[in-house]
Amino acid sequence: MAINKASVAVVFMVSGVLMVFFGTVLTFVGPIIIDDQVVKNTVIDPKNEVSYRMWKDVPVPFYMSVYFFNVLNPQEILKGEKPMVEQRGPFVYRKQIQKENITFHSNGTVSYLEFRRFFFEPDMSSGNESEVVTIPNMLVLGAAIMMENLPFAVRLMISATFKTFKEGPFLTKTVGELMWGYDSGLVDFLNKYLPGMLPSTGKFGLFADFNNSNTGLFTIHTGQDDIRKVHMVDSWNGLTKLSNWNSPQCNMINGTAGQMWPPFMSRESTLPFYSPDACRSLELVYQRDGVMEGIPLYRYVAPKTMFANGSDYAPNEGFCPCRQSGLLNVSSCRHNSPVFISHPHFFNADPVLLDFVHGLKPTEDEHGLFIDIHPLTGVPLNVSIRLQLNLYMKRVSAITETGKISEVVMPMIWFEESGYIDGPILSTFYTNLVVLPAVMEYMQYGFIVLGVVIILIAALVHHRVKRLCSKVTLSSTGEDNLAVSDEERVNKGEIKGEIKGEIYRK
Template identity: 55%
Template structure:
């Protein structure tokens, strides 16, 4: 029979954590940093790219689950919607700031045409020239994030209707705002507690088809919000990320405290984005380039996009050396999740990822100039959330304060029990001492009693004749 703690964390309307699962009370923030290209003309002539990090541009992230449906096989299906609201007071800049970055549409289209006949490339060059398209663009933060009108997009959608999923504006985060991350079906833990929060299917699939091995296509772990309780340092955190089109596994690093609440910190292993030659299980994510970056072109409309840690942290050093202005370090660019091990609920998290574009000159397409092959960072973003306010106070009371009170209460009760046991023992000992003293006192006065008794007997005996009795006076 499951314990009370198990009943409280399972996905069931009667459990204490159900409302928290339905709408996570932790405020989430999306912080975006752009790599502003300082020398685009030099890059076109074959020079080394020089970038300047701009930001953060911070957005409050709102999440809520809908279409919650409980199934017969101990699972529940749901859609989680997200929306973003710009936070000027937390940001270093405004959405109206202009940023120079590679023109993703132009460079992606050029790379797709690399092995096509020269006649098609020349036609594309002419189309780019007519539409005023260049290898680099100067757009506002808001346009890059949430979309902008582009005549090239309209042209591509007209002649290649299935090439891009975008039908209107093109933006790197346009798909995320006011939308869901797919239909998740996870185990509730009501019938089988050992499978609680694990993903059964995503969009009706038990595995994806983006990659080249069954292991890489597997949908493992949870939906990335809560994990099974009763963790140990041998546990790992595994979750499926629709944005990365893959499952990720974090490993235990250390025990810590968050606002007085005990936590386990989990971090990304150095092999998370390693290439197949460094870490053979990742061979299925290839074709690979340098270790530390993952090719996501197969799930991102065939654009030569790469996922990594910010500033190429934990990647082959040649990647950061190829671009001036990058400074990878673990304090700023490593990701982590702090989990309360007893409940499996995140207390504090910061997931950081970078999106880069592979660029090079494509013979026959004039807009690419003499660009030397380079993986150029576009931006990096961090999704962070920390429990605070009344929710944190409630957690502290239930997870720290109450257990401490109960812990010390058992010693107080034990001491009280010992006192109550000692009272009758002491009373019994005291009673025995009184009896002993009485008996001892009686023994000491025996000679006096004998004398008194003899005197009394003489009084009671008749006096001999001729004896004069004297009157006793007080």
């Protein structure tokens, strides 16, 4: 029986040592296995069917929510009074994204055109596209700024042209017309006699060029050669740098195309991306850790220096001529139209901008942009990009449509492009990238703990068996000695009589 227990103890001891060894090996091998799987599923490769389809078709629903700044006092503005606006919206559009003309190259890059289409979502909107709003007329007030340095006589002719086509300083149109275009005799005239002056050859609208269009020919790295470069832009429309701005740094095309980033991010990592709509590269910075449906994330936000002017942030000098901090002058890539981009309601901008317009109330929760990233994979879990379109306007002599307008950067609209992973995609993401790594981590420590416990139990059993064997040996030796002693004593005559006979009978 003791021998059986000893054998069991040895088996348990060996099993425990193997478990501790396996758990220890797993602590080193486990992260390598996980990282290897991340790399395999992050590389842009048609062989990785699931991850490739997610990159190609972007199954996550994206929405664009548009808010108009409805002008309440257009006549008073023409008299030099401060503009008063009220926010109208949101008017929500589902954004469909699909990559086409995908071409892989031998140098580890892939080129594609990404088309975008918008579909109005009335159930998610505060009103419908037939709702009427009043905003500044970019054709008139923008053109006035563009022409202010022309001879006086030319400006008079421009003003007469506006009157001929009945174009005033403010537009009162439906949301649908302002978004996707409206018929304009002036637009038709300019396109006919001054082709290329306007960005659109058809109807004129704020987003007329966005719908059923692409964002340009992107060439990005697939990550086959170096996973740290996956999704990073190699060129855009054949360009490796821009020519819109006044410094090499500002003309750089940095980062990704703005949908995914390389894996294995840290809190020191940033999110650089190139935005064709902003005509420049942008970069977000880490703000805090977070959790979404059990998935760990890093939140990245726009630094206050993103739209700072050259005086407040020297590296941005190349984006000038600048106005107050918080405004990006994009006239150089918008046909010289005096258009500025900012955060909504001039959030993170020079407070003086709020003094020029009534009706603005910036808050970080409503107007700050952010991207929530899963740091292990570089996949965005929740995105909210918010930007505002502003028109610089003022009185221009000889163009009577400008009246006595005071110099002001006038907010026109702001929009939010948002999307988040949900449904089956989120479940798969959670299972593969949260549950399985956690299970592997618990397993490695579980094997070590269980192995140590088994070793201790085996050692205890072995110790008890050894003690039991010692007692049995001692007991057997004692009885033999007693028998020999009695017999010797009889032979020596030390035990007599009945006792002696009894002993011999035995």
